[in-house]
Amino acid sequence: MQQTQNPHTTHLTIEEIEHRLRQHGYRLTGPRTVVVDAVLRHQRPFTAEQLVAELSSGDDSIGRATVYRTLEVLASMDVLTRIVSPDGHPSYISGAPGHRHHLLCQVCGITVTFTACPMSELISTLADETKFQINEHTLEVFGVCPSCQAHQ
Amino acid sequence: MQQTQNPHTTHLTIEEIEHRLRQHGYRLTGPRTVVVDAVLRHQRPFTAEQLVAELSSGDDSIGRATVYRTLEVLASMDVLTRIVSPDGHPSYISGAPGHRHHLLCQVCGITVTFTACPMSELISTLADETKFQINEHTLEVFGVCPSCQAHQ
DNA sequence: ATCGATATTGACACAAAGTATCACTAGTGA
């Protein structure tokens, strides 16, 4: 199993992200880079509204719509991952390119990313048996990290 | 792998559900049985708002809050399952007691339930390596069913 | 360096989905 205990190791630099934006035909605007910057500062999952709050009262305040639009763009380019918890609340994790899943601490939000996905076998079996064309799946794991277990 | 192509086979009867409600200390009220009745009529995933719409204009119209509350109660008793798609929209599937996962058609909503869960091994590995206390996980699969593939 | 087409922005209104309140109603056990 591959793991990334330190989220930094999967983070892209701001230059790499700007390069990706250009590659995908997006313009490099001021508000966009402010949002990207803010996203990179987060090492734990954050919600769209958190980001809106952070960026709405600063010197260069960014509109709500722009924050949502930029998050969507970044997610579509695999710069960040949108994950939905069982209670239906979505949050974003920065630095998660490729096919990854997450183990989240329900107390402090710290995240372990893993690429081991036991789904491929299940999916081919399911496809065989049901003749479905299978497009996507959700798989996220929730629990309590050792540190939060100790402090309770 | 166990499958249930016909959702009826996993449906509880209204009597069984009323029995469970009593067992859990809930009262058997008029609105509650109307909601249960409506839930049982659904063989495909439905949203809370769909149910609100169905039940708000009838003879005995049920309030929005009651619908939401009853769905929560039923989900807590394993009479129905709340599942959240990758886009964050939750829906309910009736008749899914126990540990089950679902394969949903993104076009028509038909559902195949399966109990084969490849997670147990992954979870014990994750727990070993991270020392997390693991509480829950999401695992749902989305695609297009054979019938909808043909009609496109 | 300037220009012009157009992608992007942000204020605003709107929509969807769910929650809190609270006076009133109706099950339920005694």
Added chain:
DNA sequence: TCACTAGTGATACTTTGTGTCAATATCGAT
């Protein structure tokens, strides 16, 4: 039948996200 209390529903509210559109900023072409 009575009294206690769980449950109800109208309403207002919150949260989270989307649509609109005039004004602005970016970027390739000149």
